[in-house]
Structures are given as structure tokens and as C-alpha cells.
Amino acid sequence: MANTADSVVHDRPPVARTASVGIFALFTVLAGMLSPMQSAVNGRLGADLGDGHLASIVSFGAGLVLMLLIILPRPSTRRAFLSLPRQLRRGTIPWPNFFAGLCGAMIVLSEGISVGALGVATFQTALISGMVISGVVCDRLGIGVPFKQALSVFRIIGAALAVVATVLVVSPNFETPHALALVILPFVGGLLAGWQPAGNSNIGKLAGSMLVSITWNFLVGFVILGLAFVGRAAAGHATFSLPDTWWMYLGGPLGLASIALMALLVRRLGLLLLALASTAGQLVGSILIDSLIPGMGVVHVVTVLGALVALCASGVAMIPSRQVRGQTTPRQIGQHDGIDPDPEAEEVRS
Incomplete structure (x- = not known):
């Protein structure tokens, strides 16, 4: 007897659907590349102005004006x-x-200060590694999630791999203490990033709009960085100037473009696949930028290896673990991508 359309059981998704997922995953990888592009712009801006602090103010200011x-x-x-x-x-x-x-301010400040010396790939790998560890810790403590998740073997392995990735990418700089000290900035920025999505999401719910939350995020970062710069200038340790090159103002807008694209793509891919694809885009984009743009950074074999280990760490740490309490469906995404389960609840890091 012939099967009706309602009685057919598909063991595999339709070819068209599989192809669609592949296309959107590719778009997500490309969208993930916007993050290292932002790092490159802010790094060049810091080098051009001779002041990474001032570069972060310009980046935040451009994003704030746009919002x-x-x-x-x-x-x-x-x-x-x-x-x-x-x-x-x-x-x-x-x-x-x-x-x-403030977390976004820390990350953008570290871009302006350290990308010029470290290169985009090393910066992004250290940042992502810190975020992986932050995500594991925040899930265990219940920060920004409706339940606590146990420290499973997978999560411990993911955190350990994140440390290994950081050691690998900084290993060419072991004989230069100054560069090693700069790596601390993106790594600490990643560690602080765990609680930012929760704060932004709560502000978005309070205001009834994530656009308002994003704007508030930019305003807070701009004001704090600006006040600190005024203090430096008053003490005679800084002078204000603006870049003459137009593309150096694109740091903030690039961050906003990344957030907008992720909000659209999450509806097509789901949270877990979006996180993995965007992380891959961040790391691949970082290596390409350092390889193709003169003066951005040197790509060593261990740099590529460290990026691959960071991607593995991200994927392993995203594997859901046992809930400590509550019955809510586990969050299956690393917080480094800033994607809240609500597609509009996006994290802005710049």
C-alpha cells in the first residue's frame, strides 16, 4: 500500500533543508569575521593615535552616535x-x-592597546579562551542563566583546552615579557564577559527593547572611558586628537553589524550551530587578517594550532551538563558570542 504524505518518516532532513543550513552556516562564519575586523580597525586606530585608550573612546563614540x-x-x-x-x-x-x-569597554580598550603588538589572531584566541572559561564558571554559579550546571568532564576539558590555546598562541612571545603582559588584557576581558549578556538582557527587558539596551551599553562604556581619559589629560598624560582616515571610525559600527547579522542568522541555525560557526569565523578571520594585511601580525604554526584548539575548547564547553537545579532547558551556547536565547537579546561588546 502506498504511503501517504503524512505517514512518510524521513530518516534524514530534506536535501534542500540541509543545503540551506550549510549556506546559513557559511554566512555565519563570514559574520563572525566582523569581530577580528573590528579588532584590526581598533588596533590600527590605537597605533595611529599613539593611545589605545583614546582609540577605544573613538570606537565607542562612533557606535553610540549610530545607536x-x-x-x-x-x-x-x-x-x-x-x-x-x-x-x-x-x-x-x-x-x-x-x-x-564596562565589559565591552575593557575588551575594546584592550584592542586599542594590544592588537598592534600581538596581532589579531593572538588577541582573538586569548579573548575567546577567556570567554570559554568565563562561560563554564558562570554556568556553574548560575550567573545569567536560569539554573546552575555541574562541572562536567566536558566543561572541565573545554576550560583546560582554552588555557592550552592561550599558551600556544603566546609561546612565540615567551622571550618578550611586554607582549606576554599585553595578552593578559584580552584574556581578562574574556573572563569578565560572562555576566555581560545577563546585564544587557535584563536592561532590554526593563526597557522593552534590546535597541535601548545596546545604546545604554555604548553610553556606559563611552562615559567611563571618557572620564578616565579626562583624568589622564588633566594630569598631563594624554592629549586628544582624532584620526584623519575615515575607516578608522568603523570599529563600533562593525560590532553593531555583527550583532544584527547574528540576530537574523540565529533563527535559521539555532544557538549551538550559530556559536560554533561564528567562533570559527572569528578565528579564521583573525588568521587571514594577520596573513594578508601587512603589519597586522605574524602567523606562526602555533598560532594556527592555538586557534584550532580554541575552537575545540568552545565546542566541548558548549556540551550541556547535568542541571544542578531547575528543569529549564539547558543553554547550549558559549557566552562569547553574546547571543541570548531571545534572538533580539544580543550582547554588544563594543
């Missing part, structure tokens, strides 16, 4: 944004949520 142009013309988002200081004073939600932008 203000997006939200201020709309009455609903404008009201929500202007009400956030009042919400902070009232203590509507725990005050640390309002300062998640």
Missing part, C-alpha cells in the same frame, strides 16, 4: 532610554546590570 540616530527618532525607544537613569536610582533591578557595558 542614538536609530533610537531617538522613535518615541517609544526614546522614552525608554531616557527613563533608564530614573530606573537606576529606584533600584528597579540590581544596579550591576546597568554597568554591563
